[in-house]
Amino acid sequence: MSDALVQQGLAVERVDNAARAENDPWLSAVARGFLEEEPGEVRREAFVGHTAHRRKLGVYDATSPQPEIPVATFASWPSELTVPGGSVAASAISAVTVAPTHRRRGILRALMAGELRTAAALGLPVAVLTVSESTIYGRFGFGSAATVANWDIRVRRAGWIGPEAPGRVDFISREQARELAEALHERVRASSAGEIALPEGHLNRFFGTSPDAEKAERLRTIQYRSPAGEVDGIAVYRVVENPDDFSESTLELSWLLAATDDAYAGLWRFLLEMDLIGRLRASELAVDEPLWWMIADQRAATITITDHEYVRILDVPGALASRRFGAADTIALEVDDPLGIAGGTFVLTTDADGGAVVDAVEAPPANAPVVRLGIRELSSLLLGTVSAVTLARAGRIEADDPTRIARVFQTTEAPRLSFWY
Template sequence: MNEPDANAPAGESDRAAFRAGDVDARSRESLARTGLDYRRVAVDGDGYAPWLQSVARGFQDGERSDEQIAAARERSGYRRLTGVFDGAGPAPETPVATIASWIGELTVPGGGVVPSCAISAVTVAPTHRRRGVARAMLEGELRAARDAGVPMAMLTVSESTLYGRYGFGPAAAGASWRIETRRAGWVGPRPDGRIDFISRERVRELLPMLHERVRRRTAGEIDVPGGHWDGFAGTNPTAEKAGDRRAVQYADADGEVRGAAVYTVRENHDDFTKATVEVRYLLAETDAAYAALWRFLLELDLVAEVHAAELSADEPLLWMIADQRAAKVTVRDHQYVRIIDVVAALEARRYGAAGRVVLDVSDPLDLAGGRCLLEVDEAGAGRVRRLADDEEPDAPVVELGIAELSATYLGGVSLATLAAAGRVRVTDASHEGPDGTGPIAAATRLLSWHTTPRLSFWY
């Protein structure tokens, strides 16, 4: 993948080349000096089963059965799998650390997409902690992505404190909701059209099609790997309690399906009028579909609470219920991103105002640091160029780390907020914006975006 168009979808040849690429030589040599072997694991090889068992153990899950291994293998062909092995241990074929990655497409402000290295399944066995294993794997994966020409990396994390040291910043928050249905009261739209129950197999067909029609509308969303849809719909043959999943679709007045939801119901055996609904996944192509599906869920009989997770931090639903205090909303970090190529990443997105700013970026891994000038035209398109050491353009100068630049990238946090938190520094405080505002205000307005980023699932 040489000099990619950051707005172009990643091609299958690029994805295949990344999967087949060797592990990073620098990390391999570092681990070899400690007696560990760092290598890729073939999905169709004998090493897959012990690799998967190590992942399950790392996330405190139970041992996988032969049927579960076969089902997971069938759905893992899109991923690049890597393991760290200890040949001196009693089970040299079982990795003591794991990581998986693939090239996905991250939606950025303005509706474009940028190829991004999605990272998951990061585990290190407790027996091999504090030996530099995680650092070698993560730095190695980032260097592999850079060498493949991928301008971004992204991940969702279990332990939020681990990834800032590698330049990742929390860029799209996720909101968890608990709604008291009797207290909420529906005051939102009551659109025409109809809600109907459908089979899990039918919702498995609908979800990918709907997602492709909507994913470019929201910064932070990504293309969903095929196997994930089986998990959402409950069509994976090894899924536990798949029969508990119920699915509905919304069709508009013209009969076109514009949304779908999957949910489960947990009975309250002390009071059968107070069941709990868990919304597993909801996709809406239109405002009408969004309103119709949420109204259906909140007005289900014998239900006291509706729970949902990975929602936006700015959901319209809050303004569709009569009593906002009926909803208990918890917001936390969810989608992390890491810029690898500053020029390609910044030119892929759109901006909130015209102007220019110098970004002086520090990067602890020496992947994306340096000074560059971002110039945004009246249409919101940005152009970026690297600056020579002696070049001082007439523009605000903002000093920040790559994690802070990555955190602002999707529009989820402003430069002004990071500056107030001491995470960003303006070194040219005399510069004023075109309307007389200070430099941080001008830079904040330029880098802003008008919608809240979101990622609707974990990976």
């Protein structure tokens, strides 16, 4: 256990996933940390079920008037992160809270340092999380790795110029959509850098199919079926009426999963051409959505870009060798890791097929261009969300030849993570 916490009289305990008596106060602390209301019985019961696979930690203060409620929470579980052309085992982190009564005493620092060292010791090459605030995790070596786009489209102005999808769109029940979603997400995530395996419980939340679902009756679910009869896409949305003008309602799209280009075109066109809808809002889209090239009036869409998923490399050879690269070359990386987990000097040799060999070395070889960078910046380069040229121009990395480094790391599509966890 961290000395910093022991000195404060605090104890870190693992929550027994089978014990409601431990899960209930832990969930109370998480809800309070995220400014939510006190969870009711139905949510508590559902929570135990869908977080049974998570490693939950609580920090307890025996001198508190409610000693059973942890003053800090932290959860993680082994997951899989899609990287360009492959995937890598990852520690997914969630439910990070410290009570306002105990903030800024180093509790998060102690928990995170412990988590990252544990994950590295377990052989997980990266840790991943989505963030409430951009400024929290950089100090622990996390780099902004999948940027996402939030769209607000005036649909009548957009004008569909995309292809005509040959299949059909039908309404399905929320339960049917939930049944289809898992396999569809597996298909989508295999080729979408930034996605992780869907955490348990997410599908029920997305489709309002668990007993604690709120306002589930507002959700509408559709599927796209190819002429061959294969369901290749689904979407879930809700409509918010405009009380001043019934024909100017807003469609809020919460998730669109398309495993083929036809399904993508079919579902988006359906959503953009619905009667009584004036605006469509969607979040956690890719920054390079083909949709932008499927509408006649690109200014019909107001697009806001935001950081979303952060990655922390814990093992440089393990993380880099898991992905495919954009050019054959040999480059040297001098990686600084303030937490002393993954730093060092490495030679990355890539081949024409995108494969890579990564060797830890004492010093960079004389004939290879060197890039000197922090673990945070290398973590941002992993998924291809930013070019090494951009990072060099921003003063975030030092490279002998930024263009050569950028060609090696370049990817054909922007990474994206389509949900929060």
